[in-house]
Amino acid sequence: MLDVAFPSGYRRALVTGATSGIGRAIVLALRDAGLEVTAVGRSRDALAELAVEPGVTAIEADVRDHAGLSAAIAGKQIDVLVNSAGILSTRAAFHEIDEREIDSMLDINLKAPLQLARLVLPGMVARGQGHLFFIGSSAGRAPHPGAAVYGASKAGVSLFCDALRCDLLGTGVRVTEIAPGRVQTQLYRTAMGMEAAGAELYAGYESIQPKDIAQLLMAALRMPAAVDVSRLEVFPTAQAVGGARMVKTLAE
Template sequence: MPDSVSVPEIYCWALVTGATSGIGKAVVLALRDAGLQVIAVGRSPEALAELRFEPGVTVVEADVRQVDAFTEILARYPVDVLVNNAGVLSTRSPFQEMAPAEIDNMFDINLKAPLHLARKVLPGMIERGRGHLFFIGSSAGRSPHPGAAVYGASKAGISLFCDALRCDLLGSGVRVTEIAPGRVQTQLYKTTMGMQAAGAELYEGYESIMPEDIATLLLAALSLPQQVDVSRLEVFPTAQAVGGARMVKTKG
């Protein structure tokens, strides 16, 4: 991290979901290096083991869909910074071919869980008069992408929620930031494509955004003076743009 990035001393504890790889893991280490005590939440005990012995990091094995599991954690640790990062793209199928269970799965993890967790941490933040909520959105929540109708809808929900939540929190001292990246080199596509196929199709041939880049942006927003709230950060690889159209001709 650049030496110029300095997180305000009023922030002591951070909680990061989806912390075992990709953006989540990069954010955990960046916040820890910036001087915060970080609670790293994930579902994989094997992946959490890699963070268990990191100084300044407390690991918690939990499923973000089981929001009641966080009651004890939040009673013990006064979370000042919440990073809702956990997300899933469990299928890239056209909507009409998608299993109903996958619709529920993506909305449960990508939209419902972040809202429920934010609801749990907000009373403490408001009582202390400080806090920063981060939501990792997606360019798919800002523009349409084929095969991502449900994923995009869940991320669009996050985006509008952040705008509305900011209205509700005016005067509370709590800030809200959505980070909506384009293609980041993570394991998001592992379930739908496999890592080798994802690498060949999605990442080869140009330089991607790396998880550490998103962590740098998050720290930059967190480090700004308390009266400054970066409401949304949209970031893309230099080689990626959203837009364009393809016409499909009818046969016969």
């Protein structure tokens, strides 16, 4: 049964990047609130774990495969879309990265969320309600060293959200960007390796946890239908706004 705090008519959600970190936490939070959740990801083992959760349907798909993902969700009424899939393939200086990494980060972080939003929006507009969430980053709001392409992709998402809200005025469809600072996820570990990320980014720091982002999303979703939370910027208490500086607060 749906949580009575949701606007009436919200029944089904679609979450990308659902197999770990922020995406997985959001899948479970939405499910616990009574929504039927379609979880999209690439890790077969992690999807198998999600598939046994009541109220969760797992789809193995690459968000870059627009045609395949379109076919996979054809006929599904999506009331809440969460674009959580993202990649930071390197933290090197721009002139040192492989040119293929440019395409990879732009395709996954920017192009895929736009294409997926385009898939579900006609139905939302026709029904006069829906909520689109985009997981951005502080790197899209301020410069970070070693993240030129990643930051550009997230900045694109941020401006897109603002422009999309203009296009959707009067339709009843809401758009929310969540732009966090340092969150303890697999994102940096993909770019740096497990041990390096732990030593440099997490040891001695209090980071935001994926479940914290899920709670923020749920708070925005539970607002009355007439209220649209356009952007949520959130940082660890020990990280400066913009992400430029962090101080250690825990004993190593």
